Amino acid sequence: MDPFALLALPKRPLLSEEEIGATYRKLAGESHPDQSGGDAARFRELSEAAAILRDPSRRLRMLSISPGGSLLPPEAAQLFPRIATILQQADNLIEKQATAFNALAKAVLAAPLKNLRHDLESTLHQLQEWRTSLDRELTEIDLRWPEHDPDAISLLADSYAYAGRWESQLRERMLSLDCI
């Protein structure tokens, strides 16, 4: 399956979410099985294609396969210990807060929770900075396209995968804090 061709989008690194969404909705709307002349198999393929293209990491892997296999991006190696620690702390505290059974037990947790929020925010900020630099690199690669270095693309794809997963994990913890 070529997701670019399916959605009639140009086969290049930089595609906007809005562009993907608009063409997906148009084509998926026409092929939805409820429509006369609808086609369930094509509908599912379109949904899958849109999901791939919306994710910069999966999109890049569709464009180029590096023969070298994947490496841990240096920024990810540097961030990993901090992320792992903070996620564990967050899960611990949120679990404690959820099972705190009275005012004192909750009050005891207030100070650590406040620190946790601060740590989460600053780590998220750091991740977002990393992501911005990845976006810049993506734009540069797109400018030179179709000329490209498969290793650089592969590394960028991996970097997006780490950044995206960690960001959603941290945001999930932030949400849990907001919902307390």
Added chain:
Amino acid sequence: MIAGIDLGTTNSLIGVYESGFPTLLADSEGKRLIPSVVFYPENGAPLVGREGLRMQALHPERTVASVKRLIGRRFGEDETKDLAGPKGSPVTIPINGEDLYPVEVSAEILKKLKAIAEDRLGTAVDRAVITVPAYFNDAQRAATRKAGELAGFAVERILSEPTAAALAYGLDRLQENARVAVYDLGGGTFDLSILRLDNGVFQVLSTHGDTRLGGDDLDEAIAGLLLREAEITTLSTEITPEMKVRLKEAARAAKELLSNEESTFVRLPFMKGSKSHEISLTRAQVEKVCEPIIAKTRAHCLRALEDAGLKAEELDQIILVGGSTRMPLVQRLAAEIFGKQPNLSQHPDEAVALGAVLQGAILEGNLQNVALLDVTPLSLGIETFGGLMNVIIPRNTTIPAKAGEMFTNAVAGQSGMKIIVLQGERELATDNWTLGSFEIPFPPSPKGAARVGVQFSIDADGILQVLARDTSTRSEKIVEIQSAVEVSDEAVEAMLAGSLEHAFEDMDARVFTEARLKAEEMLPAVEAALAQLGSELLESEVLEIQGKSSEVQAALESKETVRLKQALAALDNATQTLATKLLEKAMG
């Protein structure tokens, strides 16, 4: 002709698409809103709707209301706490010495709606689109479909309620391109769905909700308030089921009145005791008890936004539907969560039913260039080695959808694999809902040699089908996920016999352990807090706390459950000021 049905917790509606318009149909009394209440007389056919409602206060033991909260559920879940039965088996309701399944009760409501439609239209109505809360799981959806079939319908689609409401809202605005949130707080369930409307395509981006949160809970809370205000101290066991029904009726009436008035009088002439109770109730009092319940919707709204990848300010409209959104408090809270005045243009009771009618029209080809792209609300996966959930189709995947994975044998000589199908968002398999399980046999083979492909497909109703394929023998097996409603009677009886024996024996031990754990956490926390802030308390307060702490310690050693629980409550009470000071300090 395809009818559209909103099968609600409190009320249900039916409509059809007639000469280019969706029309809701009224019963013989001219009412479109049919109470979802079924009364079972000792002899003869059940009475449904307004007739059922009239009998409820007289014969609560033979009346079923809010059956939607039980459909597709099993004994042992929170929702079924008032009903006794073997944990894990499909829930039943005892009526006239018979055990009724919720599907059967729902089918009676659907039969009534069918009769109303056929009476109004003078023709057979045997195809239907039925709505369910977006957050209904596979078992609840399958059970609703089964109820429709039992009522004599060909069920053409199970449709999510907020999606239906969005369709009713968006039909007049097909040219628009907008992001909308539908906040649907009904009689028993809450859903929040975020959609993108784009030239006739309604794409659900995310959905979140709670299938146990609605107007019913508000009525309960207000009923409790009425009892306190009337200073009715009779033990709850002395309140008969009849009184309970009337009390809830009074609470609901007061709630509805106070949506428009600032205060009201509630009379409770039916309660025991010499005096007749007359209570004055203000909107502020009612809002105070309802606020914590409605506040629970906030977390779902935030999570749906996160899943849609949107910020509240990026939404163009917040559409409120569901009867409970008539409360000014709900409207205020929705405005506060999204930072925007909600859109009240949709009829709170009718929007979902109208949307169901419109979906019927789409399916019949009467409404062209309109398409609904809905999602599955909960992740689907299987239990893997180590008791973890392996997600195969993540939540908010557009349906219909298909996905699969290959599995291999972990042990040499293994001659089969057990596949446990799960639905939910938790990491641990046991924290999720088990939809079913099945065995795939294969010839004994060396480790890693057997290969089994498992494919999940979700149809447009959001209902799952699992296909397992042994790739070495090419034998295929389509697995019907056995939903909660379809377990055989013998299986139920076997489970009943097994579980009752063990149900109570470890009860007291467990309660003591829970209390002990609390105490072991509490005592050092109190000590630390006193060390930090004791100087800011009065000496008498410090002494009081120390006294209560020693009593907890003593109760711990005595191993008496009741004593420990009381001591903990007393310590909890004594440390309120300390807790406040600690909180203030932390917040700086």
